[in-house]
Amino acid sequence: MNAVASSAAPAPLAAAEGPAPAKVEVQHLNVWFGKNNAVKDTSLAVQSHTVLAVIGPSGCGKSTFLRALNRMHDLVPAARVTGKVLVDGQDLYTREVDPVLLRRRVGMVFQRPNPFPTMSIEENVAAGLVLNGIGGNHQELVERSLRKAALWDEVKERLGHAATSLSGGQQQRLCIARALAIEPEVLLMDEPASALDPIATAKIEELIHELKEHYTIIIVTHSMQQAARVSDHTAFFYMGELVEMGATEQIFTNPKERRTEDYVTGKFG
Amino acid sequence: MRRFFFRRFMNVAMTVLCGVALVAAFIPLTSVLYLVISKGAAGLSWDFFTALPKPVGEPGGGIGNALVGTLYMVGLACIMGLPVGVGAGVFLAERGDGTVGRTVRFVGEVLSGVPSIVIGIVAYAMVVVPMHHFSALAGSVALAIMIVPYLAISTEELIRVVPGSLREASLALGVTNWRTSLLVILRTAMGGVVTACLLAVARVAGETAPLLFTALNNQYWNLSPNQPTASLTVAIYNYAISPYEDWHAKAWTAALVLLMLVGVLNLASRVLTRNRLKGAR
Numbered sequence: 385m386n387a388v389a390s391s392a393a394p395a396p397l398a399a400a401e402g403p404a405p406a407k408v409e410v411q412h413l414n415v416w417f418g419k420n421n422a423v424k425d426t427s428l429a430v431q432s433h434t435v436l437a438v439i440g441p442s443g444c445g446k447s448t449f450l451r452a453l454n455r456m457h458d459l460v461p462a463a464r465v466t467g468k469v470l471v472d473g474q475d476l477y478t479r480e481v482d483p484v485l486l487r488r489r490v491g492m493v494f495q496r497p498n499p500f501p502t503m504s505i506e507e508n509v510a511a512g513l514v515l516n517g518i519g520g521n522h523q524e525l526v527e528r529s530l531r532k533a534a535l536w537d538e539v540k541e542r543l544g545h546a547a548t549s550l551s552g553g554q555q556q557r558l559c560i561a562r563a564l565a566i567e568p569e570v571l572l573m574d575e576p577a578s579a580l581d582p583i584a585t586a587k588i589e590e591l592i593h594e595l596k597e598h599y600t601i602i603i604v605t606h607s608m609q610q611a612a613r614v615s616d617h618t619a620f621f622y623m624g625e626l627v628e629m630g631a632t633e634q635i636f637t638n639p640k641e642r643r644t645e646d647y648v649t650g651k652f653g
Numbered sequence: 654m655r656r657f658f659f660r661r662f663m664n665v666a667m668t669v670l671c672g673v674a675l676v677a678a679f680i681p682l683t684s685v686l687y688l689v690i691s692k693g694a695a696g697l698s699w700d701f702f703t704a705l706p707k708p709v710g711e712p713g714g715g716i717g718n719a720l721v722g723t724l725y726m727v728g729l730a731c732i733m734g735l736p737v738g739v740g741a742g743v744f745l746a747e748r749g750d751g752t753v754g755r756t757v758r759f760v761g762e763v764l765s766g767v768p769s770i771v772i773g774i775v776a777y778a779m780v781v782v783p784m785h786h787f788s789a790l791a792g793s794v795a796l797a798i799m800i801v802p803y804l805a806i807s808t809e810e811l812i813r814v815v816p817g818s819l820r821e822a823s824l825a826l827g828v829t830n831w832r833t834s835l836l837v838i839l840r841t842a843m844g845g846v847v848t849a850c851l852l853a854v855a856r857v858a859g860e861t862a863p864l865l866f867t868a869l870n871n872q873y874w875n876l877s878p879n880q881p882t883a884s885l886t887v888a889i890y891n892y893a894i895s896p897y898e899d900w901h902a903k904a905w906t907a908a909l910v911l912l913m914l915v916g917v918l919n920l921a922s923r924v925l926t927r928n929r930l931k932g933a934r
Contacts, residue, residue, distance in 0.1 A: 454825065456821065456824070456825065459820075459821075459824065484824075484827050484828070484829050485827060486827075487824065487825055487826065487827040488826070488827030491825065491826070492821075492825035494818060494821060494822065494825075496818060498816070498818040498819055498821070498822040499822075500819060500822070500823075500837060500840075500841070501819075501841060502840050502841050502843070511823075511826060512826035512827065512828070515823060515826065515828040515832055515833070515836050515837065516826075516827065516828055516829075516832065517832070559822070562822075562826065563825070563826070566826055566827060
């Protein structure tokens, strides 16, 4: 499995110095909830400025895997994580790493849009700074983040309105803007379009293409079409196990594993 | 067909029953309002709110000192009780699953059911006895003791219904736990918490028993925490048990003032909790 994952890395950027170091590297990651081994011995690497799609049937551990990458499992008392997650070569699961600071480098967008209901649109975007006690004028940051999230033109006239007055698709782009405002390096997206209609979904996917220029993105998705549309690499999880990872085209046209083939051709899942 | 008629009959019967229950619930409420207004409204005047009480037989006079005394002691009780109550509620909701949390919750539930006269005795033993005299401070300590458990329990409930996704959203932005608790979770629940605070205040503002032998009474103005202080409720009590007709009238008017005070607090809680943002749902 390890070999499969590392063989999936794209061509080295600087050939003379060997393969480029991965932005995110996962080594023998296990996540336990009590006695349930939700993610089993997973190893993979994600290069900088690429999009990795994580696919698999419900309950296969793909969201659990994603949440291990910014230590969101720290909040669940019964959860236990072993193995290594390296961002720029630094292991996240050592004592020196403060999960709070880590989460500013590894941002996250959730399945359901979750803007802060007591805050305006503007305040939501600046929330990452304001809640951390960083005061001052955030107007420029708000505009920049909203532009990056392709929401600026729709909301520039009503920045002071309640975030909950936006449509679901707009709320999700607001959440993306909020995540971008803290200037993360890696963006984790947990089925960001699953609660949205096709038009809003298309907007989010377009956005992912643009964001790739500046960020490394790992997206969990239910939709294989979406994975095919947005990602450079695809990892297929089944029953808590990473079955196969490779270039997206290869996974969908020429998978090495039988289970992957069965899943992407719609025989199960 | 028979089933259909039976269903229709039950439908009508149940609707009528509910209507009767509604009217029955309404009777005490309206009769309290009616009695207090009809007997108390006549005595309302500017003087009644601002003047000191006059001896029996003399016309005029007011309950200004009692009104101020109530506001003063309730205010002191808020300063002591609100932060502790809300803080305890936040703690219970966020960290209350351990032994400490369970113990605090149990104590809070028991304490919120303790009759107020018992709390009065406790405040008497805790404050009045060591100080050797009755005081506003003792009265407000008693009121604060009543506020804390009520507020802790309501705050916990209000915080527990805040969606977990907001906590996740905040933590994923690299916000620390305590800032998330206060600035996201508590802020989201704030509307409800403010209402709970005002209701707690309204509740203790109408208490007599905890003040009877802590703040006692005072015929004059007092704003010293160290001195006995008049309060609306104790004034009503004293006027009502007196044998004089004009004092009885004053008791009704004072009761009306108390009702208005509680009503204003309830109204204020509604106004304050309206969402300030445009387009908010």
